[in-house]
Amino acid sequence: MHNLTFVRKLEIEFISETLMLHQKYEGDVGCVVWDAAIVLAKYLEETFKQRRFCFKDKNVVELGAGVGCAGLTAACFGANVLLTDLAEVIPLLQLNIKENEKVIAHHGGSVKASILRWGNKDPSINFIPDVVLLADCIYYKQSIDKLLETLDNITENDTRILMSQEMRESDVQKNCWEYFVKRASEKFSFNYVPLSVQNPEYRCPDIKLIELIKKEKTCY
Numbered sequence: 001m002h003n004l005t006f007v008r009k010l011e012i013e014f015i016s017e018t019l020m021l022h023q024k025y026e027g028d029v030g031c032v033v034w035d036a037a038i039v040l041a042k043y044l045e046e047t048f049k050q051r052r053f054c055f056k057d058k059n060v061v062e063l064g065a066g067v068g069c070a071g072l073t074a075a076c077f078g079a080n081v082l083l084t085d086l087a088e089v090i091p092l093l094q095l096n097i098k099e100n101e102k103v104i105a106h107h108g109g110s111v112k113a114s115i116l117r118w119g120n121k122d123p124s125i126n127f128i129p130d131v132v133l134l135a136d137c138i139y140y141k142q143s144i145d146k147l148l149e150t151l152d153n154i155t156e157n158d159t160r161i162l163m164s165q166e167m168r169e170s171d172v173q174k175n176c177w178e179y180f181v182k183r184a185s186e187k188f189s190f191n192y193v194p195l196s197v198q199n200p201e202y203r204c205p206d207i208k209l210i211e212l213i214k215k216e217k218t219c220y
């Protein structure tokens, strides 16, 4: 697989490290890093740098991780991270784990990968994560109810859910986003992260960064 990949380097300036993210020349959407993942990763760095969030020893799950950009970044700040995606994406995730595990271990973090198709149960998620990450995963309507089912199953009210999503001009994407917002709003509140607190270099009005907060269950 190694010679079929090319590397995207992601500088994590605050800890003077560089993540090496292998991408594939050919494959489905999970084989490259999307801009929304970079924006999310750099936002994680901002929150860590400004001491707004401590990742040390936190359990983090990334859904639809692709090459694992956001989750691997959280692991560099000391989190224990589980990167999840469809079965066919796991070999690339394993390669990226292997490539970066020394750096991650040096900063006290850990990282594993596991298959999780949205809507299915992953036996390795037998805990409620402190943080769930989701980058650029809202792009086809059939997956949205399943994705929300998974999000609901693995979170509680105090789980931090950070998502990033590129807003694309196509009607398919617009409908998809509209449907996601409608369905997600039944269980989660949307806190849009203003551009002013994002990384000044890696932010973009077309990429929404959102903290989802699970609503309290109503008791009658």
Ligand SMILES: C[S@@+](CC[C@H](N)C(=O)[O-])C[C@H]1O[C@@H](n2cnc3c(N)ncnc32)[C@H](O)[C@@H]1O
Residues within 6 Å of the ligand: 029, 030, 031, 032, 033, 034, 035, 036, 037, 063, 064, 065, 066, 067, 068, 069, 084, 085, 086, 089, 116, 117, 118, 134, 135, 136, 137, 139, 143
């Ligand atoms: C546009 S890519 C984003 C990848 C990565 N988060 C990033 O931003 O670089 C969408 C990801 O969602 C994953 N995905 C799509 N449908 C899925 C499903 N039903 N269950 C789990 N993962 C899924 C894909 O395999 C892919 O890795």
